[in-house]
Amino acid sequence: xxxxxxxxxxxxxxxxxxxxxxxxxxxxxxxxxxxxxxxxxxxxxxxxxxxxxxxxxxxxxxxxxxxxxxxxxxxxxxxxxxxxxxxxxxxxxxxxxxxxxxxxxxxxxxxxxxxxxxxxxxxxxxxxxxxxxxxxxxxxxxxxxxxxxxxxxxxxxxxxxxxxxxxxxxxxxxxxxxxxxxxxxxxxxxxxxxxxxxx
Amino acid sequence: xxxxxxxxxxxxxxxxxxxxxxxxxxxxxxxxxxxxxxxxxxxxxxxxxxxxxxxxxxxxxxxxxxxxxxxxxxxxxxxxxxxxxxxxxxxxxxxxxxxxxxxxxxxxxxxxxxxxxxxxxxxxxxxxxxxxxxxxxxxxxxxxxxxxxxxxxxxxxxxxxxxxxxxxxxxxxxxxxxxxxxxxxxxxxxxxxxxx
Numbered sequence: 001x002x003x004x005x006x007x008x009x010x011x012x013x014x015x016x017x018x019x020x021x022x023x024x025x026x027x028x029x030x031x032x033x034x035x036x037x038x039x040x041x042x043x044x045x046x047x048x049x050x051x052x053x054x055x056x057x058x059x060x061x062x063x064x065x066x067x068x069x070x071x072x073x074x075x076x077x078x079x080x081x082x083x084x085x086x087x088x089x090x091x092x093x094x095x096x097x098x099x100x101x102x103x104x105x106x107x108x109x110x111x112x113x114x115x116x117x118x119x120x121x122x123x124x125x126x127x128x129x130x131x132x133x134x135x136x137x138x139x140x141x142x143x144x145x146x147x148x149x150x151x152x153x154x155x156x157x158x159x160x161x162x163x164x165x166x167x168x169x170x171x172x173x174x175x176x177x178x179x180x181x182x183x184x185x186x187x188x189x190x191x192x193x194x195x196x197x198x199x
Numbered sequence: 200x201x202x203x204x205x206x207x208x209x210x211x212x213x214x215x216x217x218x219x220x221x222x223x224x225x226x227x228x229x230x231x232x233x234x235x236x237x238x239x240x241x242x243x244x245x246x247x248x249x250x251x252x253x254x255x256x257x258x259x260x261x262x263x264x265x266x267x268x269x270x271x272x273x274x275x276x277x278x279x280x281x282x283x284x285x286x287x288x289x290x291x292x293x294x295x296x297x298x299x300x301x302x303x304x305x306x307x308x309x310x311x312x313x314x315x316x317x318x319x320x321x322x323x324x325x326x327x328x329x330x331x332x333x334x335x336x337x338x339x340x341x342x343x344x345x346x347x348x349x350x351x352x353x354x355x356x357x358x359x360x361x362x363x364x365x366x367x368x369x370x371x372x373x374x375x376x377x378x379x380x381x382x383x384x385x386x387x388x389x390x391x392x393x394x395x
Contacts (some may be wrong), residue, residue: 021293021294022292022293022318024295051332051336052329052333059244064232071347072351074351076350076351078343078347090335090336090339091339091343094334096337096340098340098343099340099347101343121317131322134321134332137332137335137336138288138331139292140335140339141288141338141339141342142288142292144339144343144345144346145288145342146340146343147346148342148346149268149269150348151349151379151380151382152266152274153268153379154380157270177363183350
């Protein structure tokens with residue numbers, strides 16, 4: 001019996017947990033792991049993604065992935081995906097990407113990709129591959145609701161908690177990007193970092 | 200479901216997508232909705248903690264929905280208006296109790312389908328599932344734009360934009376709910392509104 005890589009198992013198990021209610025017929029991990037591959041999410045890889053072709057689910061193995069958009073002529077970091085986070089290709093599809101959204105690998109990140117556009121996958125599991133694609137496209141818009149909700153929280157409490165939850169962020173994200181992402185000044189960020197480091 | 204209601208929902212989907220209403224299952228999908236449901240000003244489409252989740256289609260009427268944030272505050276989320284589909288997304292996606300509330304502020308006519316039935320229908324209808332997948336691909340671009348405006352647009356200009364986009368917002372939502380939407384304190388929001 002082939003031993004499945006732990007990294008792939010962690011990804012597939014997380015996906016199974018996330019989709020349990022709406023896509024309960026997910027095939028066994030052993031039948032899916034061949035469709036999961038390690039990728040480098042650079043500009044040329046993102047340019048290959050399309051709504052109805054190659055598209056799929058990503059999983060952060062190590063490091064972080066920052067999501068940057070253009071707004072009023074500036075590149076802005078809006079959120080990051082940390083270790084074990086799941087995200088979806090809809091964010092950066094070149095054909096729809098009005099905000100010029102890009103992903104940047106931060107801190108030597110490693111990412112797994114599950115290509116839902118793979119014809120072999122669609123032939124082997126036609127019903128499930130349709131269900132999961134629709135589910136994950138809903139989930140990815142829902143993730144944005146979370147970033148929107150975060151804007152409504154008290155900035156100090158939210159920022160301090162975020163820094164606690166993402167201890168590696170300070171070594172991989174420039175301070176100005178981090179302050180921009182949290183919606184605070186660089187002075188406030190400095191003070192919150194002190195709070196977290198010396199508590 | 201009345202034939203008028205069926206026609207209204209299928210036609211709206213055709214307008215949104217530019218696709219044929221029969222070939223892509225819009226008419227069959229519309230058949231799954233209950234209604235018309237007539238609501239009065241102040242009625243709730245759904246409330247915080249509701250366990251029975253529905254996706255609503257609004258034929259006429261206006262209102263607002265609010266999110267319950269993790270710290271217990273309520274934040275303005277969006278406007279309910281004719282021609283849109285609205286729901287509590289967390290309930291739709293995960294089948295858990297709702298974390299938002301939607302109240303209509305004018306007499307409203309709406310239709311609804313349970314979240315479970317909606318998923319069942321899409322899982323049985325490949326064409327319609329593909330349409331929803333494509334709608335979501337566009338929808339995330341709108342969410343991105345909204346997030347960027349919330350974070351980075353100059354606050355007074357954003358307030359002018361919101362007033363135009365959501366007429367009556369200051370009458371039907373509290374200043375605190377609006378302040379959370381802007382990510383500012385109540386006193387700052389008061390000043391922005393006063394100066395505008």
